[in-house]
Amino acid sequence: MPVVVAIDNGSQSTKVLVVDETGRVRAQARVGLRPYATPAPGRSVHPDDDVWDSIVRACRRAMERFDGDPAEIVGIGLCTIRFCRALLRADGTLAEPLLSWMDERVARPHVAAPDVAHVTTSSGYIAHRLTGAFRDAAGNYQGVWPIDQGSWRWSSDPDATAATGMDPSLLSELVDPGAELGRVSAEASSATGLPAGVPVFATSNDKAVEALGAGLASSEDVLLSFGTYIAAMTVADAPGGGDAHWVNFGSRPGQYLAESTGIRRGMWTVSWLRDLLHPVAPDDDIYAFDRSLGIEAEGVAPGCDGVAAVLDWLAPGDEPNRRGAFVGFSGAQGRGHLYRAVLEAIAFTMADHIDDMERERGVTARGVIVTGGGAQSALLVQIVADVLGRPVRRALVDDAAGIGAAICAAVGAGVFPDWDAAVAALSGTGAPVLPGPAAETYRALRPWHRGIRSRVAELSDWMVAARG
Template sequence: MTRHVVAIDNGSQSTKVLVVDEHGAVKASARVGLRPYETPAPGHVVHPDDDVWDSIAAATRVALERFDGDHGSIVGVGLCTIRFCRALLRADGSLAEPLLSWMDDRVGRPFDGAPGVERLSTSSGYVAHRLTGEFRDAAANFQGVWPIDQRTWRWSDDPAAYEATGMPRRMLPELVEPGGLLGTVTADAARATGLPVGLPVYATANDKAVEALGAGLARGDELLLSLGTYISSMTIAPGPESGSAYWTNFGSRPRQYLAESEGIRRGMWTVSWFRSLLTESPPPGPATDVPAVVASQDDLYALEAELSRAAASLPLGSEGVTVVLDWLATAGEPTRRGAIVGFSGSQGRAHIHRAILEGIAFTMADHAEAMADELGRRFTSLVVTGGGAHSDLMLQLAADAFGLPVRRSRVDDAAGIGAAVCAAVGAGVHPSWDDAVARMVGVLPATEPGSEAPAAARLRVVHRGIRERVRALSAWAAEQER
């Protein structure tokens, strides 16, 4: 009998759930949009109510309803959630307040206490508790301000680490490595999700690392470009040390590390934002009516495809329009802002759409090159994942800007496939990580750099100069407002 796993991929804008067989074929899937973030106070960005869990439960129910195979063949669940989130929990594991987004200022600071908070975890630890009743979490999902030892993947032995983070050891969950058992599905979770009672739930890592696993990233000369709400580029790192042009993240295999370049905050979000301005359809809302959410998403994706077709007919450079993607300032540079410049009155919406994609390609090519220089290596190929990988125009722009052949994953949800690989290894479906990746992960034929690659290299320099000047202008404008 062919065995199957359920892969949960909870991202910043939606939750996707796949039912995947042992060969990596997706047999059923569902997507449920998350509600817009709420900002109850300056610097606070949260997922409203219990939205992350609600979306996971709804998407899992729909995916299982769509799976027409033998439900008895499902041997495990791989759980992947958004990184850099923080869950403030009561003693019983319920949310003391809504889940803190990765954009919330508090996740970058030590915990300073909050009423009723007895436990601390990431989004995966909270969801794992909802599924299993256990206080366990994926060790490789602890990035940011946590007292974790980067070398051992365990809580630190240094008392100063707990003092510096404001997190007593008693408040923290048990850590589980990728492929390790988080627990088994409880009766309450089974009623909410449709998963069988007693089904094992396995740890993965942070969502970007799981995406890299599902894309097959395995060598130091390969680069992954993750086109999500947060856009990043990653490669295999030699160890846990970071540099000035990159930081080191946990991988989704035990003791694997990923070097990650500087990224773009709210990167593909900008594409979603722009297309939402051009339609009367509302943005993805509460996951109370799955068909309505899916229909709204389909309308928006159809508009994006229309914009991409029109943008593909335009020349490189978008006839003078340039987009600088810094819509969400960082704590270190609070005055940074984005910009759309270069209007002459002759451009339309397709020019702006293309300029957004060009801005992503040029900015990330610069960031990846800086990382490569510091690591002392040159990349020979690029794998593109995430929502932006659907766009043929985005792939061609990336190939031209990076000067590399570009491939996309065979399955468009690389994080979902990565979560499935972790569950398959944990459940013993495949005997090793290498075997699971070889059997379950695939990429499509490459898009090669085209005739515009030389012009793209020149335009990268221009775009870099515009970014630097917009940054200086933002700082100057902020100074004048004081």
């Protein structure tokens, strides 16, 4: 039976799945990434060669756990986090550590340096490490790149080159989702345990690949991605955007996704709070503590007895003064209130962003699909259903981006005749969670939370001005 390997490199970890044509996960592994390094104000990089190192270790573990014949592996799907920038020497090695999506330089034109011969994304860098080719996924180019949104290829406009500081000689060849990036080299095989000569296939950016793996297929649904960056997406017809949404490349050739404003460090804030309340020792079961916090939060009434969280632990780029906050304490609240307040803040904030996007586009989704780590919280899923007043379905496989990468590899390798067949075989969602008795309460609380967010933003500006 043919199987594919899916590499899903995210903000906090790399996950690798080995998936067969029925959608069964035959083996998997997860390796955490080290904390971002901040060598100077505004800079945020992956330390040393951490992304490649995590991929190497995750691949080796997954291959060690795979009980089948490596000859069954017909393709590898490569998905990495978007909005990163890799500055490479002529031989493809890093000229400096990989720039994360939080580094201010990724939003600026490239500045030429003598030892930088290639400028690419995280997927372009990893594709070269795996195959030796300078070829990359067209769908992973968003932000400051000279790319034509309509053709998915480099722009021929000299102004685009000038605006981005990227001469065409610096850039990799672009390919569509499901197209071959190259084949695993002997050197990469030795490092990762992946079979040499197996084709590596392009996906897209991580959010788009996640949407593919979750089965998002039309504007009838909106996908809430509960990751380090929380965003809402739905299928769009063409490039464009507005004040309340922008349009991203999808993970099928020619597909686009409308995406709302999001929450930076979204689910990271949940982990931050958990670790703050319960410092992690080497032998601790952090998931057990997550469950105990969830149980405590379930016993708290909607509105958390007046406590609200504002989730600006990492300020938006266009409003650098914004800060996160907890407000409304009376001395009667405990850690369950804090935990639930963060979950409610996620739901309230994203509900407003979804409403703004849908008003701007003139299209309202009937259902909601949730993915990512937060989708494992039954409480968060119920709160989202109550706040949005819509049925919510959870992706069947926890790593939707991994399944999306597997779909791209399976299509590229010819395991399925087309994208629809691959999606039908490999992805799916569970039974809908319907709005419950708390929905009316949450409907009344939405303006309250919106007002708190607005006033905390004003306070953040005042704090900066008052300090001088």
